[in-house]
Amino acid sequence: MLLVTRFVAGLAYAGFFAVAAVTAIGLVTPDRNARASGVVVSGLSVAMVAGGPAGTLLSHLTDWRGGFWGVVVLTLAGAVACAVGLPATRPAAAPSLAGELATMRKPRLWGVYATTILSTAAYMISFNYLAAVLADVTGIAEAWVPGVLALFGVGAFVGLSVGGRVADRRPHHALVGGAVGVAVLSALLAVLAEHPVVVVPVVFLLGIAAFVLNPALYGRVFAIAAAAPTLAGATTVSAFQLGISLTPVFAATALDLGAPVTAVSWIGGILALATIPLILIDRTARP
Template identity: 30%
Template sequence: MHRHAYEGQCAAESSRHTVAMSPIRNPRLTLFALALGTFAIGTGEFGSNGIIQLFSADLDVSIPVATHAVTAYAFGVVIGSPAITLLAARVNRRALLLGLVVLFLVGNGLSAVAPNITLLVVFRFIAGSVQGAFFGAGAVVAAYVYGPGRGGKAFATVMGGLTVATIFGSPLGTFIGQNAGWRAMYWAVVVVGLLAGAALVAWLPRTDDLRGTSIASELGALQRLNVWLMVTVAALGISSIFAVYTFIGPFVTDAARRDAALIPIALAVFGLGMAAGNYVGGRVADRYEHRGLIWGYGGVLALLVLIGVAGGNLAILLPCLFGVGATMMFAIPTIQVRLTGLAPDAPTLMGALNLAALNLANSLGAIGGAITLDAGWGTLSTVWAGFVLTTAGLLLYAATVARLRTAPVPVHA
């Protein structure tokens, strides 16, 4: 399969406009609005990881039970986002994005007032149902701005807001939670969401070029085995991010035996790695078919071993956190380009499935880490759960790569 199959759909979505020739009056502001939206989403998602210990104590549940709120968010993305994408298949991408912002505000506002872990789990599911659909629709709008042949860069731009959230949003949210209570973190997310909504209203283009597609077209993509193989590769491989990120707090305080005040710094270091990996990975994805994924997965496996063996040393832990974030994000744009190449007639759904895979990985990583902790294998044992899952993803990709390369892609007028 041609590695730039995404170009065909980008051409249809963008009417073959580039940034310089875009009919959008302020294309960079459009891209900024999209990134601000994903920044708000990322702050809510990753900020939850940084306050697990806080709401665990306040709601009187153990940390493994508290991780159910994280996994519920992930299942919201896995189940809710593809469902929303299908139901809204015919909706203009602008209207879809604005509707998703409203649902995002509802989910996080309710999270801020949740009286117990059960309702917090429900409200995190609602908030999570926004994410994949927003990233999928946002990638289509970014492709409209960038033009054909730059699908990896378009998706990396949308993902850029999420990576910035890991640098600034999540650490700041954790700081707010530590000093004003974990509920204040979710109210801060609501405020950022309101700002993102205002930016989207102001700068998203009003054009029929961003109209939706038929439900039949989207459903047809779900019937392709290659799509599901790629989703499985993504879900297994990326899980190691969350076998690390979910437990950064305990890594710092329990394994490295440092003050909790260092947790936001560790989160920011991880986020810097994600931003760097995403930036480079978007460009690699547009040039090479497989390198982004193979190099990304291979690199993170080596780093997981190092954390598992020597992560109790903060001087080793922090560079490894940067490396894990960088190598995994390096792979994600390639996954998006591969998915969209396998189903170029359903780009929004493929974006939603990519984020669904990422958040299924969130669940797998958190569950795997919780299992190793419950087994009494030690704080750093969570990385070995990630190692097993990423290895499985890399092996599956190696076993199916020939099939993925030769898979026919439907041609549409």
Template identity: 40%
Template sequence: MPLPLYLLALAVFAMGTSEFMLAGLLPDIASDLDVTVATAGALTSAFAIGMVVGAPLVAALARNWPRRAALLVFVLVFAAAHVVAAVTTSFPTLFATRVVAALANAGFLAVALTTTAALVPPDRKGRALAVLLAGTTLATIAGVPGGAVLGTWLGWRAAFWAVAALCLPAALGILTGIPAGRAANRATGGPALRSELARLARPRLVLAMLLGALVNAATFGSLTFLAPVVTDGAGLDESWVSAALVLFGAGSFAGVTVAGRLSDRRPGTVLAVGGPLLLVGWPALAMLAAEPGALFVLVFVQGALSFALGGTLITRVLYEAAGAPTMAGAYATAALNVGAAVGPVVAAATLDGGAGTLGPLWASGVLVAVALLVALAGRASRMIA
């Protein structure tokens, strides 16, 4: 894999740390800003909504920018948003910074995904995407638990300062490692924006995006409220939240790495094997959450399965949107973040029900079940190979 791909992964690591770290910081943010945990959970949805709206919008606006310039602007705006978040005492302001950061992240990821696809031969998109997504999974292994530790020792604001600092070497790497060049659309005489948007009428592309949204909704729904599952469901000390996040991250890294080697040639196998296992895993985690040993094993397994399926579906979106070279990454980003926006909202709605803090786990199982039913319907109508 080419070196610039790893530099992009470094930036994705910083952004992934920000996107996921709230799972370990929500109780402290809620207490400090005098809101409920469920209200604080809206910060995750705010970020996801910004990603959903920002991915196609910002990608369309920046489609004729040189890729290096676009990536550099996005990562610096992302850093600035975190500086503001670290000093604010207002929850609405913090909410607004999450939206701004998400817009920058959406633009960056949309450009990074199309850049990744252009850096490798067409039949290696899945493996290249696995390297890029490794930045996200490593964030859940190191960045997110690190943010939780910083939050415990120095307060939640320290985690936001750390993310802003992480953006600086990422920006330097982009500046020195990504060729300047012209915008890809200008350089190659690529299709018009209207032509790229018309790809959204393809049923196979829409199906891949829908499945990605559902699987990601299940993932984010439970991950956002993993801290209460550990502390209330299992009755463990707050320090064990970081351990659970590390295990989830380690599983996600393993899942995306293995799936990256299969998603180019055997995506159906990943979906057929991983989907039912993921479906069984969420309710199993809910029923066994009181047993710490089972809890931690299943957190690892669910991280692996969630990212294996999610990574495979991102790859399918890129393949199905091959005729939209500057917008394909935006379609993948938007689809997965529809799930990231909807998942925490659905999960939060279950917190006041009979299942309590375990409600999000049951909701994730339902979301995966819906995804599998949609996939079966698509296969029956030959929309899935």
């Protein structure tokens, strides 16, 4: 039953995210598409900072069901906020499935999706194993680990704010800068993981570099697939989720071969560097 509920929750999350991104860009002028999508994605960073600790606290104050009931309440509140807060718009013509599928055949679009998958895996692999690195290598007290993890979420919020503004004007600058930043910071995390004075600010900066990428990725998708925003937006969400899903595969392969836990950050750096040729190809390709 738990597996079924997780599947349903994931389906609802992906569907909401896709529609939310399309709705957001529909409320702004085209030159603000990346910033609008960045605002939507910023909700993810807020959840990253507050969701885990809040769910744990609720479960401690009640029982294991408390966190789930909290999700129910927040979901209902979000539904009410959407119903009340979104401005009324004229009904749009139903999208043409044939037209959207034709747009989805553009090679440049799939290049951006590949960039999304690799870049997401690049920073999430370090984040997913960060608690283990902090406890086993850095030697940070267990009570301080959640606070350091929260710094990544705070950095993500900053990165989204900065990235949204840069991506509207220079999307490829944001993409290259974010990818290089993730690569360099991942390498620092791998090499200097034993030094808390280095690790703590690196975690914050990694959050910034990682989430500078996201508004630019969304912006490129909607620029290339302007005629198919719904399907393209939904596929973007799938690309993000695929990148997240690949992180345990890459990490488990390295750890099973006997690599130390810091090796996951090296993998993240390599994945980040692998996105740069794709970004440059997209920049130089003809529309």
